[in-house]
Amino acid sequence: MYLKYVQIVNFKNLKNVRFEFSKGANTIIGENDSGKSNALTAIRILLDDNYYYNTKRLKETDFSYALGDWKGHWIIISAFFDEISNEDKHNEFCAEITPEQENIDFLKSYIRCTDNDFGTVSLFIRPCRTKRIELAEAAQNGTFESVRSQIKLSDYEFYYTARSQADFTDENIYKSIVGDICAGQYVNPEDDDQSVLGCKIDIMNVWQHISTVFIDALRDVESELRKPKNPIRQIIDTIEGDIKENDIDDIKKKISELNAKIANIPQVSDIGKQVNRKLLEMIGAIYSPEIKLESRLKEDFATLARYLTISPSNQADIDLLGLGHLNILYIAMKLVEFEVNRNRELLNIMIIEEPEAHIHTHIQKTLFNNLQVAHTYTQVVMSTHSTHLSEVSDIEKVNVMKKVDEQTSLVMKPTNGLDRFGTDVLECKGISFAKILSRYLDAKRSVLLFSKGVILVEGDGEEILIPALTKKVLGVSLDEMGIGLINIGSVGFENVACIFDESRLQRKCSIVTDLDVVVEGAKKSNQTAMDRGASRRKKLSQLFGENPYVSAFYAPHTLEVDFVSEESNKDFVCSVIRNTYKDAAVIERHVSTIKSGTEAERYDSVMTVANNIKKGWYATLLAETIDARAVIPMYILDAIVFAAKDILSEKLLWKMVQYSFEQYLPDSDFDDLKAEFKEAKSSKEIQTTIKKFCAEFPEDMVSLFIAKAGGLNV
Structure with a gap:
């Protein structure tokens, strides 16, 4: 079994979200303050016995910021465990969380990989029964707001259930179990629907079978290793029963001999004699006890384990290791602890906040890849700001968080329905389009997942010139706007743009491409290119015409031609020509054509220059030459505006x-x-x-x- 979904309702800035996880290593990424830490905290509240959370720790700020008045509302955290096998079901715990009959309507909104059973565990932080009755009665007699205003945090309870089959992120489901508080309506606990809420359970039983450990971003590894419950001690506690009895007896005998030897050291035994002498002087022989100074090192193995520590083989002390190595060492020990304990627990979950802390780029990637192999006994959920980790993450195991406003965030799954889109729309038969896209995006992932808006371009010229135009003409960079620019290196925009959708990444994506319209009389212009441009436009319109997150913007001809068509830009192009060409006659011919030639002549001239210099290098030279007087071609300006619309x-x-x-x-x-x-x-x-x-x-x-x-x- 493994943790497949987590629903979080009304917790901090997570109004109603659902995370989807897979076996192995999963990542949660997002901008600052999008709620990554809040998500990890919610999971810990439900599943981590070392993070015992109750009404004494509950705060008003734990309730969704979007609620306004929190009083009477519920916080809901629900975990969905998938692939509970027949072998797992021999365990009483699995039988307790597995529904006797599956609710098909509930499962329709979930993506399940197998036909194995599933189980759910839920936590409802809600007003106690007495208060809920008062609220329900007040809703009937018109005193609801008065009663509600008197609710205190101490009136709340933590109610744990299993077998719930409800999508609590659905506003209608929430109202059915709580009531429409804004309308002054509240559900009487006498009407609780157990098929929705689930059956009450003892959460201690969950914690006994699901081991959850949290590794903080601001971790002090040296301090953690010195704690009584450090990973080494936990491992020793587990394996103590496997140690041979002869070895333990031998250790006890040697400790006893060591205690005797310490006590018999003359300087040590003399201390006891001096204490006895002082006692005689103080209270006399009748009342003075006879004492001796002795060594009492514990002989039991569990106590001895406290003195075990890790140290580098080539250094005297662990303190000499750098922060990065200490972080890696700690994670390694936790994995060993999990592996040792995997016969005891049904599931081990490691929650890591920013595993990249203090770790070198290449080690980050290696660490992440190797965490994946632990999926047989450990499931990893980590939050990260690292673009390096995002690049090596399996895009199917990524949850992307986005701030909707200062009060709420949403969770997006980049691959939701992507395979179906690949099969039905792009006609990729017999293959997983999500996996293909994941490999293709390895080098582009950080831009795609971390940007607030995206511009897709087809070549080096656009990739180099558009950011320069934005900065020098508008005075802000694409980065400041939160816009990422991706060079597709072709015109296969649909293969990447499909990731932007209501059901996947809800971010604006602009496609910038050429129509290559024929210019009458221009030798460099041709009908074939124009036909391809028209065909591309038709295809993109069919694919994304109804998609509010994707829009295509077309250069009438091509970047080089449309840029120089603006009168203010001609001087910049002429400057590049003068600084690049050596032959005075050639320079004069091109400059004259650029400034006063016909449209066809200018077309041929600028394309000849760009092709001779090479388009990427031409764009680089142009980017260095332009200043605030430059004019951004309208189709590019429109593309920037669209990508920045929500930013x-x-x-x-x-x-x-x-x-x-x-x-x-x-x-x-x-x-x-x-x-x-x-x-x-x-x-x-x-x-x-x-x-x-x-x-x-x-x-x-x-x-x-x-x-x-x-x-x-x-």
Whole structure:
């Protein structure tokens, strides 16, 4: 058996979320304050006997921030264990948590890998029965809010059940067991539905069969190893019964001899004599006890285990090891402890917060890969900020957390329904599309999973030039916006864009690609490329036309051509030509064509230059040449706006406006506006100044960006 799902309702910023885990090593990733630590804490509250949590530790801040008034609401944490085999069911605990009959409607929303049985364990942190009756009666006589306002944390109970078959993240299910508190309705405990809540259990029985250990991000390994219940001691306690009796007797005999030898050392025995002499002097021979100083080292093996420690073979003390090695050592010992105990527990769960702490990049990856092999006896759930760990994580074992607002977060599973999409839509027959995508994204994973918005491009030119244009024209980088740019290296956008969807990653994804429309008279332009562009547009429209998270943006021709089509950009292209070519006649011909040639001539000229220099290097030179006067082609600006749609803030727009306004400072006509820029402090003043800037400079790239983004409604 293993932990497959965890439902969390109304706990801190986790209003109603569900995590999905697999055997082996699982990761939870997300931005700061998205709730990764809260998720691990919730799992520990339910399953970790070393994190005993009760009403004395319960705090008001434990309730969902989105509830407003927490009083009367429930916190629910529910674990779903899958693949309970017939062998497992011989254990009374497994029989206790396995439903007698499966609820098909409940299982429809769950992805199950086998036909084996499943079991559930749930915790309801709720008002005690007396208070719930009072609330239900108050809801009937119109005094609900008055009674509710008097509820205290001490009125709450921790109620554990098994065999529940309910999706508690469903608002309707929650209302059916609690009531619609906003409407002044509350469910009487006399009407509790046991088929939903499950059967009451003793949580101690769960803790006896599921071993859960938590390894903190801010761990002091040296201190942990000195504690009485350190991993070494735990291992010794388990294996003590396997030690040969002759070995234990031999140790006891030697300890007895050692005690005698210590006591017989003249200097030691003399201390006892001196104490006896003082006693005689103080109280006389009649009342003075006869004492002696002796050694009493314990002879039992369990006590001796306290003196066992780990030390590096080439150094005198463990203190000499660095923090990284100490972290790895501690995790290794916990795995050994789990392996030794695996015949005792049905499941070992290791919860690790930021395992990358103090560990070198390559060791992080090696550690993670090797944690995977422990899946036969240990399931690992870890939170991480490490892009290196995300790169080697199996994308099917990743949960991505996203802040919806300051009060709530949601959990996204990148591979939900992906195999079905691959089979039904992309026609990948007989293979797992999720596994193919996982391998393909090994080098791109960190950008895809950690970014708040994504732009997919088809080549090196876009990958190099778009970030430079954003920074130099808008005054903020794509990184500041939280946008990741991925070079697909082809036009197979659908293979990556499919991961952005209501049921998978709920993040905006812009696709930037070329239409290659034929320019009459241009030798470098051809019908075949245009046909491919039209076909690509049709395909992307069919695949993602109804998807609110994916949108495609098309260059009328191609990046190099559409960039130079903007009058302000011609000088930058000419500068690259002058700095790259040596032949004066060639330079003059290209510069003249770029500045005053026909559309067809300009097309051929810029494509000749880009191909001669090589497109990637041409984009690099252009990126170094451009400044704030450059114009971002409209299709690229639209793509940036779409990817940033859920990210933009007043603070970010204000920075962009300030940066752009600095380009107009030499003009004395804007003295009044300059003064407003300096004085603007409050949100209202900043918004007023931004509006005046956009009105004064409507053609400015920042003004256009703000207009396309929907103004100040961010």
